[in-house]
Amino acid sequence: MPRRRPAGILRPVVLVTGASSGIGAASATALAQLGHTVIGASRRGTAPLGVHGLAMDVTDDDAVAAGLERVLGEHGRLDALVAGAGYGLSGPVETTPLDAARAQLETNFWGTVRVTRAALPALRAGPHGLVVVLSSLAGIFGIPFQAYYTASKFALEGWAEALAYEVEPLGVHVTLVEPGNIRTGFTDARRDAGEDAGSPYTAAHRGAVGIMVRDEREAAGPDVVARVIARAVTAGRPPRRATAGSLDERYAVLMRRLLPARAFERLGRRAMLER
Ligand SMILES: NC(=O)c1ccc[n+]([C@@H]2O[C@H](COP(=O)([O-])OP(=O)(O)OC[C@H]3O[C@@H](n4cnc5c(N)ncnc54)[C@H](OP(=O)(O)O)[C@@H]3O)[C@@H](O)[C@H]2O)c1
Numbered sequence: 001m002p003r004r005r006p007a008g009i010l011r012p013v014v015l016v017t018g019a020s021s022g023i024g025a026a027s028a029t030a031l032a033q034l035g036h037t038v039i040g041a042s043r044r045g046t047a048p049l050g051v052h053g054l055a056m057d058v059t060d061d062d063a064v065a066a067g068l069e070r071v072l073g074e075h076g077r078l079d080a081l082v083a084g085a086g087y088g089l090s091g092p093v094e095t096t097p098l099d100a101a102r103a104q105l106e107t108n109f110w111g112t113v114r115v116t117r118a119a120l121p122a123l124r125a126g127p128h129g130l131v132v133v134l135s136s137l138a139g140i141f142g143i144p145f146q147a148y149y150t151a152s153k154f155a156l157e158g159w160a161e162a163l164a165y166e167v168e169p170l171g172v173h174v175t176l177v178e179p180g181n182i183r184t185g186f187t188d189a190r191r192d193a194g195e196d197a198g199s200p201y202t203a204a205h206r207g208a209v210g211i212m213v214r215d216e217r218e219a220a221g222p223d224v225v226a227r228v229i230a231r232a233v234t235a236g237r238p239p240r241r242a243t244a245g246s247l248d249e250r251y252a253v254l255m256r257r258l259l260p261a262r263a264f265e266r267l268g269r270r271a272m273l274e275r
Contacts, residue, residue: 013037013075014233015068017058017115018084019051020044022184023134026226027082031233039071041115042085058085058111059103068118078122080130080233083112086152088186090209091193092201093147100193101148108152113159120167129172132232133160137180137249141256141264144272145201145208164240175232178253180245181212181219204273211275220246 014031018024019040025048028040032050040047045055052074056067071078086108089100116131123129138146139153157176164174192209195202225244232238243253252271256264 011035011037012079012233013039013071013077014080014082015039015041015054015071015078015115015119016051016082016084017041017056017111018086018134019048019053020046021189022084022186023179023182023222023225023229024082024084026222027084027229030223030226030230031082034230034234036233037075039075041067058115059106061114064114064118068115068122072122077126078119079126079128080132081116081119081123082132082134082229082233083115084134085111085115086134088146088149088190089193090145090190090205090212091148092145092195092199092205095195095199095201096148096193100191101151104148104191105152105155108149109155109159112156116163120172123172124167124170127171129167130175130233130238131160131163131167131172132175132177132229132238135160135176135178137178137243137245137253139176139178140253141268143212144268145205146212161240173238174240175238176241177225177228177232178241178243178245179225179228180243180249181215182225182244183216183219183221187213187216208273211272 014036016024016028019028020042028038028051029048032038038051039054040051041054041056043057045053047053054067057063089104112133133156135156136153138150139157142150160174160176228242228244232242255267
């Protein structure tokens with residue numbers, strides 16, 4: 001039986017990865033403002049005001065082990081992990097170099113796995129623990145010309161569901177947060193795998209990325225997601241999944257669940273390729 005998370009720890013300790021920018025920075029700020037002790041990790045190691053910065057590359061085993069050791073050495077325990085470190089990669093499946101595809105999974109999927117594994121002993125040791133996994137709408141349906149990004153988020157969705165069975169009986173909850181488009185540094189940080197001259201995909205790839213960039217730049221800022229994350233961290237019984245997006249995006253999630261695959265793809269084609 002999953003345990004309810006007892007309230008009452010005076011100053012919970014939370015590690016947020018990806019805290020130098022965007023959703024991670026906004027979440028770290030929101031949690032610090034709620035009185036939590038927050039450690040914000042990233043490769044840069046910079047963190048917002050009130051958050052302890054930690055330089056930790058989630059793709060590096062030694063850096064993650066040293067980072068967790070430092071958190072526990074300095075703060076004595078860990079109550080929640082918000083695994084937000086990640087980036088986007090665009091490119092056609094056929095021509096994206098496998099190294100670029102592997103690197104995408106190495107940060108978004110394996111980086112989350114690496115940090116979660118290192119954090120679990122401390123999360124289990126407390127009266128309650130929580131792992132918040134930054135998924136995406138790309139963890140619910142495929143995004144054209146971002147197949148490897150999509151794969152990284154689908155992988156997180158299945159992995160986190162499986163993880164919940166294992167750790168909830170030990171007092172650790174797991175929450176998947178699924179944002180839609182959000183205005184952050186993500187858009188400029190997106191890597192572009194490009195394509196060869198004369199590629200049959202170029203026009204569609206450029207069109208899809210153009211639509212995505214425009215939607216991200218016009219989207220809500222990261223505070224929308226930070227609020228959802230803060231709610232999960234402070235909840236007595238955090239939800240398994242929490243989406244954060246516009247009305248259109250919530251409608252798309254509902255349609256994904258209700259419609260046959262090809263009918264949904266017709267909507268997806270219109271929204272993501274033909275606008
Ligand atoms: N923005 C959106 O539209 C959107 C939508 C759905 C889901 N998401 C997800 O939300 C998460 C945060 O994205 P964001 O929008 O906040 O993007 P962002 O502003 O680009 O922030 C990404 C963060 O991840 C960190 N990071 C990247 N690679 C890292 C690594 N190897 N090790 C440690 N930290 C690393 C970056 O810091 P350094 O560069 O300093 O390492 C930065 O702090 C990602 O998982 C993303 O997939 C974003």
